[in-house]
Amino acid sequence: MKILVCISKSPDTTAKIAFTDNNTKFATDGVQWIINPYDEWYALVKAIEIKEKDPSAVIHLVTVGGADVEPVIRKALALGGDEAIRINADTPDSYYVACQIAETAKQGSYDLVLAGKETIDHNSASIGGMLAELLELPYVSLATKLELNGNTVLITREIEGGEESCEVNTPVVVSCQKGMAEARIPNMRGIMAARTKPLKVVEPVAADSFTGIVSFELPPAKAGVKLIPADNPAELVRVLHEEAKVI
Amino acid sequence: MSVLAFIDQSEGQVKKGAYEALSYAVKLASQLGTTAEAVVLGKLTDDIAALGKYGVKKIYHVADEQLNHLDAQVFADVIAQVARAAGAKIIVLSNNSDGKAIAPGLSVKLKAGLVSGAVALPDTGNGFTVKKSVFSGKAFAHVAIKTDIKIIALNPNSFSITEAGGGNAEVSAFAAAVNTPKVKVTAVNKVKGDVPLGEAEVVVSGGRGLKGPENWGMIEELAKLLGAATACSRPVADTHWRPHHEHVGQTGLAIAPNLYIAIGISGAIQHLAGVNRSKTIVVINKDPEAPFFKAADYGIVGDAFEVVPGIIEEVKKLKGVA
Ligand SMILES: Cc1cc2nc3c(=O)[nH]c(=O)nc-3n(C[C@H](O)[C@H](O)[C@H](O)COP(=O)(O)OP(=O)(O)OC[C@H]3O[C@@H](n4cnc5c(N)ncnc54)[C@H](O)[C@@H]3O)c2cc1C
Ligand SMILES: Nc1ncnc2c1ncn2[C@@H]1O[C@H](COP(=O)(O)O)[C@@H](O)[C@H]1O
Numbered sequence: 063m064k065i066l067v068c069i070s071k072s073p074d075t076t077a078k079i080a081f082t083d084n085n086t087k088f089a090t091d092g093v094q095w096i097i098n099p100y101d102e103w104y105a106l107v108k109a110i111e112i113k114e115k116d117p118s119a120v121i122h123l124v125t126v127g128g129a130d131v132e133p134v135i136r137k138a139l140a141l142g143g144d145e146a147i148r149i150n151a152d153t154p155d156s157y158y159v160a161c162q163i164a165e166t167a168k169q170g171s172y173d174l175v176l177a178g179k180e181t182i183d184h185n186s187a188s189i190g191g192m193l194a195e196l197l198e199l200p201y202v203s204l205a206t207k208l209e210l211n212g213n214t215v216l217i218t219r220e221i222e223g224g225e226e227s228c229e230v231n232t233p234v235v236v237s238c239q240k241g242m243a244e245a246r247i248p249n250m251r252g253i254m255a256a257r258t259k260p261l262k263v264v265e266p267v268a269a270d271s272f273t274g275i276v277s278f279e280l281p282p283a284k285a286g287v288k289l290i291p292a293d294n295p296a297e298l299v300r301v302l303h304e305e306a307k308v309i
Numbered sequence: 310m311s312v313l314a315f316i317d318q319s320e321g322q323v324k325k326g327a328y329e330a331l332s333y334a335v336k337l338a339s340q341l342g343t344t345a346e347a348v349v350l351g352k353l354t355d356d357i358a359a360l361g362k363y364g365v366k367k368i369y370h371v372a373d374e375q376l377n378h379l380d381a382q383v384f385a386d387v388i389a390q391v392a393r394a395a396g397a398k399i400i401v402l403s404n405n406s407d408g409k410a411i412a413p414g415l416s417v418k419l420k421a422g423l424v425s426g427a428v429a430l431p432d433t434g435n436g437f438t439v440k441k442s443v444f445s446g447k448a449f450a451h452v453a454i455k456t457d458i459k460i461i462a463l464n465p466n467s468f469s470i471t472e473a474g475g476g477n478a479e480v481s482a483f484a485a486a487v488n489t490p491k492v493k494v495t496a497v498n499k500v501k502g503d504v505p506l507g508e509a510e511v512v513v514s515g516g517r518g519l520k521g522p523e524n525w526g527m528i529e530e531l532a533k534l535l536g537a538a539t540a541c542s543r544p545v546a547d548t549h550w551r552p553h554h555e556h557v558g559q560t561g562l563a564i565a566p567n568l569y570i571a572i573g574i575s576g577a578i579q580h581l582a583g584v585n586r587s588k589t590i591v592v593i594n595k596d597p598e599a600p601f602f603k604a605a606d607y608g609i610v611g612d613a614f615e616v617v618p619g620i621i622e623e624v625k626k627l628k629g630v631a
Contacts, residue, residue, distance in 0.1 A: 075559050075579045079447040099560045156423070157416065182445050182559055182582075186425050187404075191381060191413025200491040201381040203410040206553065220554065221406045222324055223505030226378075227496040234491075237409075240546075240561060241553050272422030272456045276438055279449045281585070287592070287602045292611030295619035298591070299627055301607060306589045308568035309511065309535055309624070 063119040063210070063232075065109045066167055067143065068177040068189065070125060071134040072098040075182065081278045088183070088278070095131075097138050100178025103245040104238035108208060109176055110142035111243055116210075120144055124166050126151055126159045132261065140248035140256035151266035154274060156184070160192035161269035167197055173232040174215070179204055179239040187237070194235035202230060206241030312338040313397035314347040314365065315388060317407045320497070321354030325508040326403025326463070328363065328470040333463050334401040335364035335473055337430055341399075348391045348483070350384060351376040358480050364473025369395065369483040378497075379407055380490035385414035387485045392419060392458070394483070404462035405507060412462045421458035428467040428586075442467075445559045445582035465507050466565040467586075506555065509538035511568045512587070514557065516542040516580075518573020518594065518613060522550035527617045528572065534624045540564070542574050558583035573613045576601025593617065 073079075074094040082089045097106070106123070113119040123146040125135050135146045149162045167175055175197070177190035187203070194201030206225065207218035213232050218225050220239070248256075290298045302309045314334035317327040331347060338345035348369045349357055357368055369391045376387065388411065392400055400415065402408040404425050416423035424439040428449065432438045436453050439461055443450045506512065513532040515525060525539075532539045539555060546556035557564055559582035569587035573594065574580060581604050584590070592605040595612050602608045609616050625631070 073444075075582070079444045081448075103560070156413070160413075160417070183443060185441075185443055185445060185563070187409045188413040188416070188423060188425055191410060192417050194382065195385065195414035195417035199382075201410065201414060202492060203381065204406055219406070221497070221499070222319065222326075222507060223503060224497065224499035225554075226494055226498070228378075228492050228494045230492045240556060270420075272416070272420070272454065273424060274453050274455065276451045276453050278443070279440075279451070281447075281449065284604060284606065287605040287608045289602075289608050289610065292609050292616050293619075295609075295616060296623045296626075298607060298609060298620060299623040302568065302589070302591070303627060306568070306606065308589045309627070 063112065063116060063174065064170060064172045065112065065119060065121045065174045065176065066170060066172040067101070067105050067109050067121060067123050068163055068175070069101045069106065069123050069135060069138050070098045070178070070181050071095045071127065071131050072182045075099070079280070085277045085279065095134055097134055098178050098181045100180060100239055102138065102141065104240065104242040105176040105178050106138055106141055106143065107243035107246055108238060112210060113142065122147060122170060122172070124149065124163055126153055126162045128152070135261060136256050137248065139259045139261070140252040141246060142252065143259070145260040145262065147262045147264060149266055150263050154271040156186050156188040157192060158269050158271040160189050160196055162266050163189070163193050164196035165267045166264070167193065175233070175235040177235065177237045179237050190235055190237035197235065199233050199235050200230050201235045202228060203237045205236050205238050208236060208242060310398045311343050311395060312341070312345045312399045312401060313392055313395055314345060315400065315402040315411070316347050316349040316357070316360070316368070317403055317405065318349060318351065318353065318355070321352055323355050323360070324403065324405065326405040326408065326465050329465065329468045330401045330403045330463050331360060331363050331365060332470045333430065333468045337399065337401065340430060340433060346395055346397070348388060350387060358477040361475045361478030362472045363470070364475050365478050366475070368478045368480045370480050371483050371485045371487070373485070373487040375487050375490055378490070378494035379410060380492040381410035381414055383488050383490045384411045385418055387487060388415055389418040390485045391483055398458055400460045402460070402462050404464050408462045412460055416460050419458050419460070420456060421460045422454035422456040423460040423462065424452045424454060425462035427461045427463045431461070442586065446563055446586045447582060464565065466510070504536065504538040506538040506540055506562060507564060509564070509566050511535045511537035512540050512564060512566045513537045513570045513572070514540035514542070514574060515545065515572050516574030517544050525551070527621065531570070531617060531621050531624065534621065534628060534630065542580050571601055572617060574601060575599050576604060
């Protein structure tokens with residue numbers, strides 16, 4: 063079983079969201095970068111769980127980004143995984159990134175390609191599906207459970223108002239979310255081991271980008287809370303009905 | 310050149326996200342001086358021609374049985390065939406669970422730029438730019454699509470469903486080449502009778518302030534009275550007081566209901582990230598310093614166990630329930 067886990071960096075969940083250069087760039091000053099939570103807690107930890115059951119499994123991590131993502135990918139290696147590949151490129155849009163990962167995925171002929179549900183900065187939820195199409199593989203998105211039975215993968219995925227169970231043979235691309243695995247923290251041994259695990263840097267292939275960010279915008283500030291006395295629930299119900307018109 | 314909406318259905322019933330995508334496609338078509346068409350896959354029970362009242366004239370139906378359940382790869386392939394035959398230049402889908410599965414593959418197949426998580430009609434004055442939600446609801450980005458064919462995946466609850474006063478639509482059977490799905494759906498488990506959280510217009514949510522799962526009775530009662538879905542904060546789901554699918558926030562579901570009522574939730578930044586697109590936020594918390602009040606429209610500082618039963622009584626009066 064060869065597994066490829068797609069790892070992206072994202073700003074820490076408490077990072078202040080602000081923009082510079084006339085609202086065209088994310089203000090990265092003072093921002094801490096973390097492994098995108100969906101990639102770490104669900105995709106990567108799931109791969110580690112698979113390897114714990116089947117020690118012959120091989121886990122490769124792939125990330126597209128400049129040298130600045132190396133601390134993040136090292137942290138991922140400290141959690142688990144055998145080696146990492148960094149594709150040394152900018153990330154102009156999802157299609158371009160998916161094309162880069164597809165190239166690496168083709169060369170490694172993986173049985174299972176795991177991505178996060180989405181990145182918490184772009185919220186595109188696109189790269190897994192694009193990658194599957196580029197590799198001409200089936201795609202199961204929003205997986206909350208995954209089990210292996212030989213070459214068959216049993217997956218539960220989220221649907222509106224419930225869940226759906228499905229079966230698919232490897233190779234397959236899966237996007238992962240909560241339920242897949244329990245979050246872990248790296249231990250000392252993992253951190254030491256990560257220092258010597260291979261981190262290969264490869265150059266990008268030529269690819270198009272289909273979209274581009276023109277500018278950012280912050281939502282308008284809230285007008286401020288209107289407090290209602292605790293002993294007057296009737297007033298809350300009145301304002302929700304008459305002023306806000308939401309009930 | 311036309312705008313094609315994907316009508317997402319489940320077990321024959323059209324999903325809310327599909328009505329939103331359709332309304333969006335119709336508005337966009339009129340903005341561009343063209344027509345909106347739609348495509349629906351699989352077996353239907355809803356009267357699909359009646360969707361004409363939302364302003365769509367023609368609906369392509371691919372009835373193949375293999376399309377009764379989602380296989381993202383097969384769906385993208387069939388929708389691409391319809392889009393090519395219809396000469397569609399823009400395809401609109403809901404960014405719901407199926408849309409997230411299908412849109413990326415469709416984008417690759419059609420070499421069409423995709424904006425997922427759109428929250429408004431595109432700006433077509435100079436190029437083609439779509440506003441989308443980024444940073445987990447903490448900001449928006451304006452994204453230009455540079456390709457000839459364009460795909461927009463519309464965030465649920467971001468665009469209102471509007472009737473456009475048309476008669477029945479023409480439903481035309483479309484003979485697509487359907488590949489055998491590689492993903493075999495073995496079971497569908499839907500919580501019957503409940504409002505799906507992602508589609509809900511009103512959401513009643515509880516946090517650790519409720520002390521334990523045994524206290525959720527009042528949350529469920531209030532939700533039921535309001536026709537609302539129930540949600541919770543992450544620690545509540547992590548400790549299994551409530552099921553995982555109710556977890557909202559940066560690492561849970563992101564929602565945008567008309568009304569979000571947060572009870573006993575502190576309002577951590579990661580929680581707010583998933584709910585701050587709600588149109589109206591009500592916070593009930595006994596701590597006046599709880600950060601959630603800064604993000605709220607209406608607030609009650611008080612003990613949930615005293616305040617919520619009082620609200621339930623008042624809602625009963627409003628709804629005329631004894
Ligand atoms: C990377 C990361 C991602 C995260 N993602 C998410 C996420 O997606 N969603 C999420 O929710 N959290 C997330 N969190 C966790 C988040 O930081 C908070 O810990 C969490 O939201 C707190 O949940 P809570 O408000 O229910 O509990 P608490 O913070 O413990 O708040 C309980 C509140 O209840 C109030 N209270 C107590 N008793 C009563 C009473 N009787 N009546 C009224 N009010 C009362 C208290 O005043 C308090 O404000 C994430 C954290 C990290 C680090
Ligand atoms: N730069 C990147 N390098 C590697 N994987 C990525 C990158 N960006 C996104 N991904 C993967 O694709 C998933 C979905 O990202 P997105 O489509 O950008 O929301 C993420 O959860 C990652 O698993």
